[in-house]
Amino acid sequence: MVEKIAFNLGRNDEKPNIDLAIELINLKDLEGIKEIVDGLKNKKEQIANDCIKVLYEIGERNPELIAEYVLDFINILKSRNNRLVWGGMTAISKITFLKPKEIFENIEIIVNAYENGSVITRDNSISVFAELAKADKKYERLMLKKILEHLTNCRPKEVGQHAERAFICINQKNSKEFISVLLKRRENLSEPQKKRVDKLIKNIEKGNFNS
Template identity: 40%
Template sequence: MIKDRLASVLGRRDEEPNIQLAQEIVQNNDKSAIEELLHLIQGKQKDLQNDSIKVLYEIGETSPQLISAYWNDFMEALSCKNNRLQWGAMTALKTISLLEPDHIVNNLIKLENAAEQGSVITRDNYVAILTNLLSLSRYQELAFNAVIKQLLQCPTNQLAMYAELVSPKITSAYSKKFIETLSGRLDEIEKDSKRKRVEKVIKKKS
């Protein structure tokens, strides 16, 4: 059973067993193992949920096509009260966002709500999803508007990282609004090093 290979069942506090399991599942193209992991994230045992979502998004990092069909399971997990499962589900959705962009876009409000109410990691992965969508011409405008919303609302601590992440995907048509948004928040940034990073992004796009 896949469950017996998970870190918590093995009495381990590190993630190594989960990472190794993900690698094996990818190598063996083991779809039944993925089904078992999805069943476990829907269960009520927090440790098993945490381990299972870790294995699933590790699979997604290297072979997103193996988990892309289960996008709806990850969407449902966003509503879970288990914070680790919630941000893990957003991470899994990030890994498959270029394979399932239509489903991602159709559920963008749900993703945004999860990002607003969840942890910093949940928001980080939401912004990464939007960055992926920026590279698809049919969703570029929608993704850009969602990015601007995040750049206006996110804690200043995250602003430099988000600016650097999305900047390479911002086309000339959207540069002016992008620069204005970042410039408008410069005075809020208390840390000198982070302000300089944002200024560098502005200069590069100007």
Template identity: 35%
Template sequence: MTVISRLATSLGRRDEVPNQDLAIEIAANADDKAVAELVENLSHRSKDVRHDCMKVLYEIGERNPSLIASYADQFAALLDSKDNRMQWGAMTALNTIVHENPEIAFAAIPQLAAVAGKGSVITRDNFVAILIKLSGIPAYADQALSLLNEQMLSCPSNQLPMYAENALPVIGGVQKATFVKTLTSRLGDFEKESKRKRVEKVLKRLG
């Protein structure tokens, strides 16, 4: 039985359980051949097959990122896809392998930023997550932190508390004052007091 025959769409299923189960199995077995088959079919004529392959790949990446890290170029190439699902799926996949292949994630930042600027909440969430991971790598920290601060200035207020909390471990040194200023400037943006309090808690921890 091929990997493609086990995808949700091949089984006539509308849920994601077969794709998730397949990803768990491939990740646990470190099945390189299965990964290669999935990547090859990211250009399948069937949109549903393409989508399922991408879903399985980023689910694998969450569990065993080294298995898909060598395909970073292929994911980066899909950032320009006109298919929104493939576009944010590629960004999600890249997010899982930043630590395995940071140079490609960093090189793709202009594309990532463009996609995040016009994409869905999921797309922006993954872009910010990528920036946070790159901010923790000394070679990329300065530029990534600057871009991360820009995201916190412009992102929807609903997302800001999560971004600020997730970024806390990488904010330090000379950049700390910049983030304090940014977060303080946005304290009046929240409709829900609970979200404002989350940002205030981050500010307190930043000192």
């Protein structure tokens, strides 16, 4: 299957990688998926980059097919290849609800990638933290603390988007803290950003929780 990734076809676009992800899903080709996972270790960065793209596209559509490779995704968070790191965090964000225990056991690696990673890595880290908080009461306190710290300190333009990502772990008991942080940030937001935050707060106040 690796011969079908973009680099091996002489392509610079992502369409071959997305097409391959869809093909692997439709065929439920577990051997093919394993071959793509093995490609993450390829010394050619372009091949590894294409492979992680295929895998998180599979995760977007059918996370069960890549969940068993959770430790492979966690391992590549330690890579010096930024594309692999943010791709790995994207893949992890798709499967956290299926593998919360394995991911929480490696939370230091996740947090390190969050603290040192790119914008996309950080975006997806918030989804991982929220899924963990939602998955188990044992994880909720630490993960919610990380989320609230992030929302307190992140760039104004990230507040609305990241609050929406975090919303899945908000419930009746923890909603006051969440709203309090959003209200403190609200005064420094632009009008469109305020509207985004206000909509979220209104949903919470109505009791429209996702969890």
